[in-house]
Amino acid sequence: MWKFTVRRILIMIPQIILLSVLIFILAKMMPGDALSGLIDPNIDPDTIEEKREQLGLNDPWHIQYVNWVKDLFQGDLGMSFFYKMPVTELIGQRIVNTFWLGLATLILVYLIAVPLGIISGRYNNTWADQLITGYTYIGFATPTFIFGLVMLWIFGFYFGWFPTGGSVTPGLEPGTMEYVLSKINHLLLPAISLALIGTVSTVQYLRNEIIDVKQQDFILTARAKGAPESRVYNRHILRNSLLPIAAFFGYEIVGLIGGTIFIEMIFSYPGMGQLFMESIVARDYSVATSLVLLYGIATIIGTLLSDIILSIVDPRIRIK
Amino acid sequence: MSKDVVIMSEQIEESHESPSGLKVLWREIIRDKLALSSLILLIVISIGVIIGSAILDYDEVTKVDLFNTHAPPSSENWLGTDYGGRDVFGQLIIGTRNSLAIGVLVTLMSGFIGILFGLIAGYFGGTIDNIFMRILDFFLILPFLMIVIIFVAIVPKYSIISFSLIMTAFLWMGTARLVRSKALQERELDYVNAAKTLGTSNLKIMLTHVLPNLSSIIIVNMTLSLAGNIGIESGLSFLGFGFPESTPSLGTLLSYATNPQTLEYRWWIWLPAAILILILMLSVRNVGEAFKRATDARQRRG
Amino acid sequence: MPILKVENLKVHFPIKGGIFGRTVDYVKAVDGVSLEIEKGTTYGLVGESGSGKTTTGRAIIGLNKITSGKVYFEGKEVTNLRRSRASFHRDVQMIFQDPYSSLNPKKRVLDIVAEPLRNFEKMSRSEEKKRVEELLELVGLSPESIVKYPHQFSGGQRQRIGIARAIALKPKLIIADEPVSALDVSVQAQVLNFMQEIQKELDLTFLFISHDLGVIRHMCNQIGIMYRGRFVEEGLTEDIFNNPQHIYTKRLVAAIPNIDPSKREESLQFRKEVDHEYKQSYANYFDEDGLAYNLQPISETHFVALPEKG
């Protein structure tokens, strides 16, 4: 098993390098550079040129790249000219919000998917299954942002049950109970909106998996042993179909990444997605590229996680 | 597979029907009332918006009229006007046409690349497959939305063409992966070996033997991607990184809803577009799911 | 001159492993097989799953890459042919095991059977159709079959379509890879009969690959028995069945069910004896790696894999 893990991690390395190169190139292609933000019309062009030289902006690209990577390792993502602060610090402020949003969504995704998938798969072709399948049908066809808008419109504005923006009510003291509750309150609607749409693929996967396992030969063996139907379900069918779902965990994170951008925009939720959109609009590219790098690495780690979990739960991969 | 199913499927094989993928797909559509009505609805909408946008005066629709902004629905402007005083209904018609057109265009282009890539990787396997898969894996880890947005932001002389090319560049992987895995299965089948021993060239085997056997799953995949691509385009336009400002799309109308005032009080601007996107995506998916059932004998109805 | 001669054929597949996915070892699917087939005869290649019999057949016709060794067809070397593969494929054809997967489900019988004709002969459409109809008649299918699709036929009929395709170019050698093992017993008999008939009619040579010793005995003049990529015994059919020498051959022969129920106990006894001998004298027949030794002649036609004396 460890061999598989090590190999899987090794595959990751060139991916990360390639990703960083791509992002570096993108950053270079973007109009303006680290100095553009600091430009003061009063400064004489020669001085700027001097500064460029000093910052290594005139070096050949590969040297610039190496320097950039070095900085990355030291946690230096550059400066945001728009916010006038280090990118690392800026992202640090937002990452917590996105983390909580992601976590809440993930929990909701599984809370919805597991029971629905099981009901739909076990009692397939009943009215309950048809209802659930209908839900997944609609869920698949509904873009997250439209659903988010409608949810905000109905529950945020029309009923006024939830706050319509921000991550916490301003003026509350961090650490107090009220602060935490306010945080949760702000989190709930975006997370529910994202989860209700994001969960349908898991529901459908679980349903298909159960229907598939139901038709396997070893289920007949279990019945022939005299296992009652409930045991056949719990011991054989459910176990065998839930394990791959557990492994889906990492992919699930990856799937959420795109969704958070929309949701954070719609709910004015101050996370990394919103920061990304703001920085693009403000042409604050050092922030934007840093975020892409971060999300890319998150994706890589997510898929890595899934593959490793899968190799742990499935003895066919575990024991080679 | 349980014994019952084995016996059933043997019977299906014995039946005298043409295996032509298209016919099977068509029959499934006819049998499935939901899919059939979806298909009809799609055709009606498509024809409607094409004719509608031909009749509508494009300049009239996109003309800014500052004396008539945010007007509620009236006999003049059926769905009112936007912040620039432009007619929402007209934008809806043209926007639907644009969204549909770019959805189809991107689906076809990314489908073509995906099929080509997947077929080559799957059919030849081995080292070629390995290299191709590494490339594909890399594309898969890119945060799609962000990368597209950055490209849209930095591309000079941004146009519809460059927009669809950017989308295509990051949307071919799904088809490629599917085609590759099916091609890998197909090439192990003896009819491919037989063709080789009969002296048929690899290119010919790929195109005349393997590809036709993948046709139905490709159609299913492309139909479902079409639905997805319509959603992606409208999402990007919603964020302001889709169609250029001057070209209305369904997402553009939705993006007005980022203004809380519009979202809360002027539903007529964004809600029709939202509903239309839902209808389009649902209908396309209904058709796609019916195709899927037709290709998967286990799920075939009746 | 034998029509087909194989010299020390080896087909090795790399095993990828380790952390970097490098080639760490090889599966020696075929590891030093030599054989000769005379024109008009049937040579049987027998072995259990994993013995390399199918890979041998596939390597000869070019579906698997040959690692080393030589293949001669009518005296000309055809090992790993690339450019002149065309003429070789006119003369050597293959019949596949699975009658379901060996016919492209999307093609009509006409297109299936005509495929080799289209590749090699410049025929007009009507000539082509006439030829296909003749071929179908030859394999016992009605000429109207040409417009049907493979799934409209039973397994046995499909196998006949496969045979029609294989004989379309009037080949000299046919490699038949388990041609009847996917078929029911009585259909199997029908196809075997038919193969014997066309062999006479077209003066064909068969390389007949099978795991079923009963079928092999029925069809073949000469037999090679494979175990883990190597021959353990080779000889005329009588040599193998009346005088098996290698313990593995004996095990295979002992495993054939006796269709006389009254001799049940005897055959059980025989199996036990052979099994006992197998355990006792394993080292006399296999080297340290559990592989067979090189073949040694024990008569003019009969070869057994035994350790070299002295």
Place this chain on the structure above:
Amino acid sequence: MADKLIEINHLKTSFRIGDDYYAAVDDVSLSLNKNEVLAIVGESGCGKSALAFSIMGLHNRAKIEGEILYRNYNLVDVDESTWSKLRGKNLGMIFQDPLTALNPLMTVGAQISEALFLHNRKLSNEERKAKVIELIEKVGIPRPEHVYMQYPHELSGGMRQRVVIAIAIANDPEVLIADEPTTALDATIQSQILDLIRELKESMNAGIVLITHDLGVVAEMADRVAVMYAGQIVEIVDVHRLFENPLHPYTRSLLNSIPNAEKGQEKLHVIQGIVPALQNLPREGCRFKDRIPWIDESAHETTPELHEVAPGHFVRCTCYKQFHFPNEMKEGQAHANS
């Protein structure tokens, strides 16, 4: 009769295809005695597996009519809770494909152990484990303690089939149903598995229903044989008489189709054609009639029945009396298109 284990009367098992039900097993009556191996032989589509699954109650979408009498149960309509007491305890089953018959995510030990656990809750965990290891040993698997911890994919096909057998015999069933137990295996492994089943039979005192298409297996194993064609039994007879004096045309053709030493490389004398598909089965008259058109129509019965032609030897339809193989039929042509 006291030593009858199972008695099947007029069993009809039908499957739904489209809007209609088609009988895969049609009016089958037979019995299984104690200590006997009853072989059910036939080609694919004849209904032999459907029959086996009916006895075990493993069909979930089939319509089953008639009687399957076992002890004081009629297995056709016992409820699920009774089934779970009977299956695995009184009735054991060996499946065809050992590669798919075992749960890939459970250890071998756990899978055998489950069979014991389900029917005997009194055993302690240690006792049960000891018993499982004993079973693994009994079915001839070397290093039982080690195999106990292994997963199915770590074992060869032959070894997996032994595990399947261990599960089937875990509770010493009275009736063992073996559905093509060796079809998926190599010849040498096949003979080992058959010898194992034979050994177990001696020690278990069970009746075995052996489903197979292979007459060689029948000759090696069976006491009595039922030959099935198109959902019906066409001949039942003890094994010696079957090979010496087969009567039904189908049985005779089937026997002729095995190449063997005595026949040498002579042409095999068989009847052309195949078992028709379920929807196309002839439902009236002699079901074999279409395949032997050179036999006079009057030789067949209008409603063919099983006739006892000698003690214990039953043949369906009277056509066997006039049957002969056609003298000059060109093989491969006459009925290939039927």
